[in-house]
Amino acid sequence: MRPRGGRTSPLRLVLPVVGVAGIVLGGFALVNVYQERAHMRDDLDRRARVLGRALLPQAQHLLGDPAGGDPRQLADHLRESGRTLGLVLCDGDRRLVAESDAVAGLVPCESPEVTAVIDGAAEENVWIMEDVGRPLRALVIAVPVGTGRAGGLVVVHDASYIDRRVTSQLSWSAAVLALLALLLAAATVSGLRATFARPLDRLADWMRRMRLGEGSEAEEPPPALPSEALALESERLAASLKAARAGAQALARQATETDSLWTRDRLRGHVLKMLQGAQLVVLSNREPYMHQRELGRVRVIRPASGLVTALDPVLRACEGLWVAHGGGDADRETADPAGRLVVPPGEGRYTLRRVWLSREEEEGYYYGLSNEGIWPLCHATHERPKFRQREWEHYVAANERFARAALEEIGSGRAVVLVQDFHLALVPRLLKRERPDLPVSLFWHIPWPNPEAFRICPWKTEILQGMLGADLVGFHVQHHCNNFLDTVDRMLEARIDWERFGVWQGGRLTHVRPFPISVQGWEERGVPAGEELAARLEQLRAEYKLGDALVAVGVDRIDYTKGIPDRIRAVARFLEANPAWIGRFVFVELGAPSRLHIKRYRDLVTEVEALADEVNWRFQTDSWKPILFLRDHHPPETVYAWLRLADLCIVSSLHDGMNLVAKEFVAARDDEEGVLILSEFTGAARELTDAILVNPYATEEFAEAIRRAIEIPPEERHSRMRRLRQQVSDRNVYRWARDLISQTVRLPRSEGGELRTPVRDGDPAHMAA
Structure with a gap:
């Protein structure tokens, strides 16, 4: 199994670039922040030094003549002035002379920083106090007094604003860094997408279309690929694909030309x-x-x-x-x-x-897992599949029983x-x-x-x-x-x-x-022809009081994938939009009951009957009603008679592997009359391109398709049916069986890990349809 998610995400390429850029830019931001912090501390120290020197004469006078000065006047001089909290004055004997209230008890005169200045070991000291609830920065300068020992004047500032400003600057730097990283990532991703992702996506889309056969013969690989070698190999691949497709078409033409009708x-x-x-x-x-x-x-x-x-x-x-x-x-x-x-x-x-199979086994294997699990799982009709463990066990047991029966018969x-x-x-x-x-x-x-x-x-x-x-x-x-x-x-x-x-x-x-x-041709099935067929058609018209009304027919198992309610709604909308056809148009639904053990199917029968009654009640007259819902297991000869009577055949499956009713209608019309309205969601739509294709979900479009089918000119109607009949006749059920059986027998199979060479002969029958 190929690993999924193999495509490299652009983030894997962007993250290393963004990471390196983030480390470099983040380093510059941190250096800048620390430099700013040092600058603010220096500025605060200069302010303290200027203030201290301005107060120096008052401090000297107070220390020289303690009785002639007022310590409170000096202490209160700088009381909480801006970031300056206050001052402390100590004499030469380390005694407190004056102290501001805001710094009371914070700076002892016996502290090492003050003592060093008083003793003459330093002219000034700066330190930070962080154990007082907020960071404080203190500067002490010497206060000389005559010939005696100098005192010390301490100026204290609140330094918490420095931390706040640093934190704010860090946050701002981080935001700027994140924005730059985002812009860098966006630019890198955009560049990578323009240079690599978009060209490679175009290349992958081209390769997918060429692999699925959706590309044209002239389509070249996309331009502007990121690598010259890749562009060269893409051109070579395009040439190889064209050659292979041309060879396959030649073989197909040869097979068609040499293949006569399969009977x-x-x-x-x-x-x-x-x-x-x-x-x-x-x-x-x-x-x-x-x-x-x-x-x-x-x-x-x-x-x-x-x-x-x-x-x-x-x-x-x-x-x-x-x-x-x-x-x-x-x-x-x-x-x-x-x-x-x-x-x-x-x-x-x-x-x-x-x-x-027992009733319980049938309920689990067939009505349960097969039809309530796998069937809705494989059909895109918005029906939720149901999976139950007990039903899976019945499914396994039933498959084992079928295999055992086949092996018993084969011996x-x-x-x-x-x-x-x-x-x-x-x-x-x-x-x-x-x-x-x-x-x-x-x-x-x-x-x-x-x-x-x-x-x-x-x-x-x-x-x-x-x-x-x-x-x-x-x-x-x-x-x-x-x-x-x-x-x-x-x-x-x-x-x-x-x-x-x-x-x-x-x-x-x-x-x-x-x-x-x-399908096989109807002529092989013993259905009536000639006068017998004409009499049967007259009998149907009389029995169901059709008169000379134009007849549209649907033939289905009553299944939610067949779009029967959508078909009836389209008929009602057609009559509403085209009242001239009221009394002159009848839609006949041959519905075969199916899987009635399942509630969803019983509800569908009730829904179709109620919808038909509603439309009939709305439009019917004393002698005419627009919808005939004939619920029964109709034998092939009855189905054939209705297909021959019909002017239109409507196939409106919401999702279908093939739908053989469309081909049965075409096979029945050897008179080259009739128009086929076919859902585009059927496998048959890929072959029967001369049908009028319709989206059954689009009621307005569906009703318009009915009008177009009725009013189509006779020449176009005949030519469309002629081409449809040629398609169904050439690719009938016998040719399908030929292809399936031939390839089952002839395709190479592995024996002991070695590939066996397929049988070859001159018969073109071994080629795939």
């Missing part, structure tokens, strides 16, 4: 050749066919699932094995004791092995295993632990979030390590691949191989690739 038969032949006798095994939570008891009879249901839509035709073509959870209440009685049965019912094209034989979706993230590692020789891929059908979002998962490490047990991890779009690699890079001790676009861990390389999933 069920072509896929079957290709896969049989690739497998060379090995079994194709698919594992998923959702089963392709569910047996449900209704009114005393067993009914076969095909769950509303893009995964089932995509993989069922693949297994039909390849006669493989599908391991899935048996969730129907009649599933046990329609399978053998081991949980096996042949499907589709009445055709028997492949084997379904059902895995049994000691050869197989290629395709693990599907977020419910089974741990299965690849569990399979590899028992059978390291098995080629295993994991296809993640939902978005992959950025590392910051995924970081909140308590079991992020276990999930990532489980996924990296696969030889190949697939997502719908490149953006999700990039997010996954960034997540692994930040959260695991693994090495990202950007050249091969994979992850090295434990001597194994797991490749990460985009595989945009798709």
